[in-house]
Amino acid sequence: MRDLSAQGKFTSLLLLAAVAFTTVLPFVWTLSMSLKPEEQVLSGGLLPKQVEQHASIDGVERKVRVLRELPDGRYRVKLLEGERQIMDVAGPVVTSEKLDFRFDNYPKAWNAYPFLSFGRAYMNSLVVALIVTLGQVVTCALAAFAFARLEFPGRDLLFFAYLATMMVPGAVTMIPTFVLLKNMPDALNWLFNTTFFSRELVFGGKMIGTDSYFALIVPRLFSAYGTFMLRQFFLSIPKELEDAARLDGCGSLGVLRHVVLPLSMPALATLGIFTFMWAWGDFFWPLVVTRSDAIKTLPLLLQTFQGQYGAQWNLLMAASVMGLVPMVVVFLLGQRQFIEGIKLGAVKG
Secondary structure: OHHHHHHHHHHHHHHHHHHHHHHHHHHHHHHHHHOOOHHHOOOOOOOOEEEEEEEEEOOEEEEEEEEEEOOOOOEEEEEOOOOOOEEEEOOOEEEEEEEOOOOOHHHHHHOOOOOOOHHHHHHHHHHHHHHHHHHHHHHHHHHHHHHHHOOOOOHHHHHHHHHHHHHOOHHHHHHHHHHHHHHHHHHHHHHHOOOHHHOEOOOOOEOOOOOEHHHHHHHHOOOHHHHHHHHHHHHOOOHHHHHHHHHOOOOHHHHHHHHHHHHOHHHHHHHHHHHHHHHHHOOHHHHHHOOOHHHOOHHHHHHOOEOOOOEOHHHHHHHHHHHHHHHHHHHHHHHHHHHHHHHHHHHHO
């Protein structure tokens, strides 16, 4: 039995190692490409190497690049120093390799396009992702507490109707949402007899409507999935704790703030991490609702490294590595609560 147990444990560890390897490999490959020169990004090997070739020409060691080997055994080379001419040499051609980490790819990627500010796009994504994350956590917590603890007519029916919106694909609601945002400034200007809602902001974009921070943030402040997840977690909290808080004079918001939320930190951290990762990497919705460069987000800027006839893969990978930093930081800050939530879900099942 011990042998079988040890064999099963070894097999499990082997499978976990294989899964971990396939998960980590893309990140290692991205980091490797971000440190390579442009001419070597598609070459084999993870380590960036610089290949140098030297040949003796008229008794002087010269740096060359071999173009091809001729039938008579000589080499056709291109001189890389002085006059860059092509000539045939008898050889020998000495080839050497050395590691060549191009850390300058990162500042190059940051300043690659003068008309598009990488720092501005980075801050746009960070601000939008943080506000969307905070907004979803707040709105989902309030809605989940109402559906879990408050008694009002039609509560369960309303909850199932809200939950049913998860079955509607986002592509179905995207066009109506876009049309609503596009017409919103004109409708509000007519309603209040003003032009305030069509004004351009000093820091870029419009006040509301399309091509605005409003369009990037507000439609994504609500989540049926987040409400469902938090409601299920709130239902697992003993109601006696809430009754004790009400005896001490807490109202519904007091119970939510002082009892429910402190006990629900694992679920809140899980929702926050998932929401931030989704909002940070979202590409399609910002592509639809933004036009001006001032409010473009980082995923839209990364697209500019891929042109019609080619791509700057090393700069694209360097920009992608810089784009991974906030997600890694958010996960490291919330990993304790995140893992705690997974363990609690496993025990309660």
